[in-house]
Amino acid sequence: MGALSDLKVIEWGEFISGPYCGKLLADLGAEVVKVEKPGYGDRSRSYGPFPQDLPHTEKSGLYLYLNTNKLGVTLNWASVTGAEILKELVTQADILIENHSPREVEELGFDYRTLSKAHPGLVMTSITPFGQSGPYHDYKACDLVSFHVSGLAHMNPSGGVDDIQEEPPLRGKSLQADFLAGLSGAIATMSAVFARHATGQGRHVDLSQHEALASVIRRDLGAATYEGLERIRVKGAQPSTETLLGQCRDGQFFVVCNTDRFWANWVEVMGNPEWAASELFQDRAARRENWDAAKIMIEEWAKDQSLGELVRAAQARRVPCMPVNTVKESTNSEQLAARNYFAEVDREEVGRVRFPGAPYKLSQTPWQVQRPAPLLGEHNEEVLCGRLGYSRQDLAVMRAEGVI
Amino acid sequence: MLSALRVSYELENPKEVKRAMSALPLEGIRIISFTNGIAGPYAGRLLCDFGAEVIVVETRKRLDTFRRPRLVYPKDTEPDFDKSWSWAEYNRGKMSISVDLKKEEGRELIKRLVELSDAAIDNFGARVLRGFGLDYWGLREVKSDFIMVSMQGLGQTGPEHEYVLWGMNLMPLAGLTYVWGFPDIPTPTGSGGYPTDYLAGVTAALMIMAAVEYRNRTGKGQFIDMAQVENAATIMESVYMDYTVNGRLQERRGNHSPYAAPYGAYPCMGEERWCAIEVRNDDEWRRFCGALGNPPWTEEPRFATVLGRLDNRDELDRRVEEWTANRTHLEVMEVLQKAGVPAAAVLDGQDQANCPQLAHRGTYVRIDHPKMGVASYPGVVMRLAESPGVARRPALLGEHTAYVLGELLGLSEAEIRHLEEAEVLV
Numbered sequence: 001m002g003a004l005s006d007l008k009v010i011e012w013g014e015f016i017s018g019p020y021c022g023k024l025l026a027d028l029g030a031e032v033v034k035v036e037k038p039g040y041g042d043r044s045r046s047y048g049p050f051p052q053d054l055p056h057t058e059k060s061g062l063y064l065y066l067n068t069n070k071l072g073v074t075l076n077w078a079s080v081t082g083a084e085i086l087k088e089l090v091t092q093a094d095i096l097i098e099n100h101s102p103r104e105v106e107e108l109g110f111d112y113r114t115l116s117k118a119h120p121g122l123v124m125t126s127i128t129p130f131g132q133s134g135p136y137h138d139y140k141a142c143d144l145v146s147f148h149v150s151g152l153a154h155m156n157p158s159g160g161v162d163d164i165q166e167e168p169p170l171r172g173k174s175l176q177a178d179f180l181a182g183l184s185g186a187i188a189t190m191s192a193v194f195a196r197h198a199t200g201q202g203r204h205v206d207l208s209q210h211e212a213l214a215s216v217i218r219r220d221l222g223a224a225t226y227e228g229l230e231r232i233r234v235k236g237a238q239p240s241t242e243t244l245l246g247q248c249r250d251g252q253f254f255v256v257c258n259t260d261r262f263w264a265n266w267v268e269v270m271g272n273p274e275w276a277a278s279e280l281f282q283d284r285a286a287r288r289e290n291w292d293a294a295k296i297m298i299e300e301w302a303k304d305q306s307l308g309e310l311v312r313a314a315q316a317r318r319v320p321c322m323p324v325n326t327v328k329e330s331t332n333s334e335q336l337a338a339r340n341y342f343a344e345v346d347r348e349e350v351g352r353v354r355f356p357g358a359p360y361k362l363s364q365t366p367w368q369v370q371r372p373a374p375l376l377g378e379h380n381e382e383v384l385c386g387r388l389g390y391s392r393q394d395l396a397v398m399r400a401e402g403v404i
Numbered sequence: 405m406l407s408a409l410r411v412s413y414e415l416e417n418p419k420e421v422k423r424a425m426s427a428l429p430l431e432g433i434r435i436i437s438f439t440n441g442i443a444g445p446y447a448g449r450l451l452c453d454f455g456a457e458v459i460v461v462e463t464r465k466r467l468d469t470f471r472r473p474r475l476v477y478p479k480d481t482e483p484d485f486d487k488s489w490s491w492a493e494y495n496r497g498k499m500s501i502s503v504d505l506k507k508e509e510g511r512e513l514i515k516r517l518v519e520l521s522d523a524a525i526d527n528f529g530a531r532v533l534r535g536f537g538l539d540y541w542g543l544r545e546v547k548s549d550f551i552m553v554s555m556q557g558l559g560q561t562g563p564e565h566e567y568v569l570w571g572m573n574l575m576p577l578a579g580l581t582y583v584w585g586f587p588d589i590p591t592p593t594g595s596g597g598y599p600t601d602y603l604a605g606v607t608a609a610l611m612i613m614a615a616v617e618y619r620n621r622t623g624k625g626q627f628i629d630m631a632q633v634e635n636a637a638t639i640m641e642s643v644y645m646d647y648t649v650n651g652r653l654q655e656r657r658g659n660h661s662p663y664a665a666p667y668g669a670y671p672c673m674g675e676e677r678w679c680a681i682e683v684r685n686d687d688e689w690r691r692f693c694g695a696l697g698n699p700p701w702t703e704e705p706r707f708a709t710v711l712g713r714l715d716n717r718d719e720l721d722r723r724v725e726e727w728t729a730n731r732t733h734l735e736v737m738e739v740l741q742k743a744g745v746p747a748a749a750v751l752d753g754q755d756q757a758n759c760p761q762l763a764h765r766g767t768y769v770r771i772d773h774p775k776m777g778v779a780s781y782p783g784v785v786m787r788l789a790e791s792p793g794v795a796r797r798p799a800l801l802g803e804h805t806a807y808v809l810g811e812l813l814g815l816s817e818a819e820i821r822h823l824e825e826a827e828v829l830v
Binding site: 003004006024028047048049050051052053061062064065066130131133134135136137138139140141142176179180183184186187190191192193194195197198208210211214243245247252254256315318319320321322323324325326327328329330331334335336338339341342353354355356357358359360361362363364365 | 428429430431450454540553558559561562563564565567568569570572573576577578579581582590591592599602603606607609610611613614615616617618620621624625626627628629630631634635637638639640641642643644645646647648649650652653654682684741744745746748751759760761762764765782
C-alpha cells in the first residue's frame with residue numbers, strides 16, 4: 001500500500017510537466033491512468049535517449065522514466081466518443097492533471113467550471129507556462145523559455161569563464177524548468193486534496209510554471225527590492241569566492257571554504273603551506289578580496305593530488321569537499337549503491353533499463369516499480385472494458401474510428 | 405477567473421491569525437522545523453503558506469547561515485540577525501522560538517512540543533539531531549504517529565552519509581555541474597543559483613503531505629529519508645539514461661540543443677539584456693522569419709530545414725543576433741510571441757518585480773517587517789482558486805518563545821523565567 005493509494009488520478013498531459021506531476025503521485029501509490037493520443041502518444045516517446053540512438057515509440061528513455069507506475073490508455077479526445085470517455089474517466093477519479101493550453105481545454109469543454117458541475121469533488125490541476133490568465137497567458141513556452149524568463153538563467157554562468165559578461169545567460173542541462181513545474185503541480189494538487197477532505201469541495205489548481213520558477217531566484221528579488229541592488233552577473237558573486245572547482249590528477253573537486261574553520265582545516269589538508277599564512281588570507285574579508293590568488297595557489301597544489309585521497313582527507317577534517325562527478329561516477333557510486341538508489345526495469349520490448357529511482361525513502365510505504373511505463377494503449381481493455389463497461393467489440397469499432 | 409485575493413498579516417496575535425487561516429488546506433497541522441539555509445526552510449514555507457503552523461527552532465548560539473552577519477552587502481553598519489532578507493524570504497510566515505538544544509531542559513521542551521505536533525523537517529547535519537536524541541526514532545517514542553522528513557545531502561545511510569556537504573556540492577556530485585557549461589572551456593561553470601535546494605524543499609513538502617494523508621487514513625506516522633543529491637539526480641534522467649543505456653557520457657553544450665535552431669539566449673539592446681528563443685520545427689521557423697519581416701537571408705536554402713539550421717547554427721546565430729541587438733529584450737519577446745514563436749526575455753530580479761504577468765497573478769506581495777520595513781516577498785507560489793493561501797511576515801528570532809511555551813505548552817511564568825535564567829532560551 002502506498003501513502004496515496006486511496007487517490008485516483010487521470011493524467012491528461014504531454015511531455016514533462018504534466019507527466020512528472022503524475023509520476024510523483026503514482027510513485028506515492030496513487031492510481032494514475034495516463035491518457036495519450038492514439039498513434040503517436042506522448043511527445044516524450046520521440047525524445048530519447050534511445051538504445052543505439054534508434055528512435056522507437058516504446059524505447060524513449062525520457063518516456064520510460066516519467067511514466068513508470070501508471071496505467072496507459074489511448075483516446076482521441078477531439079472526437080465525440082473520445083471526449084465522452086475522457087469525461088467518464090474524470091468523473092470516476094479524484095484528480096485530473098493536465099498541461100494543455102487554456103484555450104484548447106476550454107474549446108473541448110474540459111475547463112474546470114464545466115467538469116466540476118458533473119463532479120463537484122474534482123481536483124483539477126492545470127499546469128501552464130504562464131497561468132490561466134494575464135498578459136502572457138497565451139504565450140508559447142518550452143523549457144528553455146521557461147528557464148530564462150523565470151530568471152533562473154540570469155545568475156549563470158557564475159564561474160569558470162574569463163568574462164562572465166561576455167557570455168549569454170546559461171541554461172541548465174536537462175529540462176529542469178519542466179520538472180520543477182511538475183513537482184510544484186504535485187504539491188499544489190496535494191494541498192487541494194487536503195482542502196477537499198475538509199469541505200468535500202474540489203478545487204482548481206492554476207499552476208503557472210513561470211511563477212513557480214520565479215520563486216527559485218528569490219534572492220535576486222530580495223536584493224533588488226530590499227537592498228536596491230542591481231544584481232548583475234559578476235565574477236565575484238557569492239558562489240565564486242571562497243569556493244573552488246579544482247582539477248586533480250584524476251578528476252575534479254568542489255570545495256567550500258566560507259568559514260574560518262573550513263579554511264583552517266583546508267589549509268591543513270594542503271599540508272599547511274607557507275603561502276596560506278600570508279595576511280592576504282588571514283580572515284574572511286581578506287580571503288574574499290584575494291580569492292583569485294588563493295585559487296591559483298590551491299590549484300597548483302591540487303593538480304598533483306589524487307581525487308579520492310583529497311576528498312577523504314578533506315572529509316576527515318569536516319571540510320565540505322566532494323568530487324565533481326560525471327554520471328558515470330555517480331552511477332557507480334558506493335553511496336548510491338548502498339542506498340539502492342538506482343532502479344531497473346526489464347521488459348521484452350525494451351530490454352533492461354536502469355534509471356534514477358525515487359529520491360526518498362518512506363519507512364512505512366516504500367517506493368517500488370509496480371509496473372513499467374505503459375506501452376501505448378496497453379490498458380485500454382482493462383480500463384475501458386473493465387471499468388467503463390465497454391465491450392471488446394466496442395473497442396474494435398473505436399479503434400477503427402481512430403478514437404483509441 | 406482567478407480570485408485576486410491577496411492577504412498579508414501582521415503577526416500581532418497568533419490566535420487572530422489562526423482564525424483567519426482556518427479556511428486553509430493544512431489548517432491544524434503543526435510542524436517543527438529543525439532547519440537551516442534554503443532547502444529545509446523552503447519546504448516549511450510552502451507548508452506554512454497553505455496553513456500549517458510551522459515553528460522554527462533557533463538559537464543565538466548557532467545562527468542560521470542566513471542570519472549571520474553578512475560580509476557581502478552590508479546595508480547597516482551594525483549587523484543584525486533580524487535584518488536578513490534571505491532568512492526572511494525562506495522563513496516568511498513561520499514562528500520562531502529560541503531554544504538551546506545542547507541543554508537537557510531545551511530538549512525536554514522540544515519533546516513536549518512534539519506531543520502537540522504532527523511532523524518535523526530536519527536539514528541539520530546527519531549527526532546533529534541523532535546526537536540530541538531528537539531524530540525520528542527518539543521522537544517516535546514521544547508520539548507514535550509522528551512524521552519526520554530528514555533531508556541531508558547524502559541521506560541517513562550509506563558509507564558517506566556523514567560527509568560534510570553544502571548545497572553547492574550537490575550539483576557537482578549529482579553530475580549536473582559536469583554537463584553545465586560551454587564545450588570549449590575545460591571547467592564546467594555550474595550554476596550561481598541553488599536550484600537543487602529548491603527542488604529538495606518542494607519534494608520534502610510533498611513528502612510531508614503524503615505522509616500526513618497516509619497517517620490520516622491509517623493512523624501510522626513514518627520517517628522519510630530524503631537525500632538531496634538523489635533529488636538532484638532525478639531531474640537528469642536523460643543524462644543518466646544515455647549512460648546506462650548507451651554507455652555514452654553527455655558533454656557540455658552551452659545553450660545549444662541537438663534538436664533545434666535557433667535556440668539559445670540572444671543579446672538584445674542594452675547591457676546584459678537577453679532574450680531566449682527556441683524554434684523547434686519548420687512551422688515555427690516560418691513564423692520566425694515572418695516576425696523578422698522575411699529578410700532575404702532567411703530564404704537561403706540551407707536554413708530551410710531543421711537539419712540545415714542545425715548544421716549552419718553558428719551563422720544562423722549571428723544573423724539572429726544582428727536582429728535582436730537592435731531591440732529590447734521585451735520587444736523581441738513580444739514580437740516573436742505574437743507570431744507564435746516561443747521566446748522569453750531573460751528577466752533579472754528587478755524585471756521580475758516589475759513583470760506585468762507576475763503582477764497580474766499577484767506573485768509578489770509587499771509585507772511590513774518590524775525591523776526591515778516594507779519589502780517585496782514572493783507570495784504564495786502555488787495557487788488554489790478558493791483558498792489562495794496567506795503570505796505572512798517573517799518572525800524576529802525567538803519572537804514566539806513566550807507564546808509557544810506559555811500558550812501551547814502551558815508553562816507558568818515562573819517556569820519560563822527559570823528557563824531564561826538557566827540560559828535554555830537563547
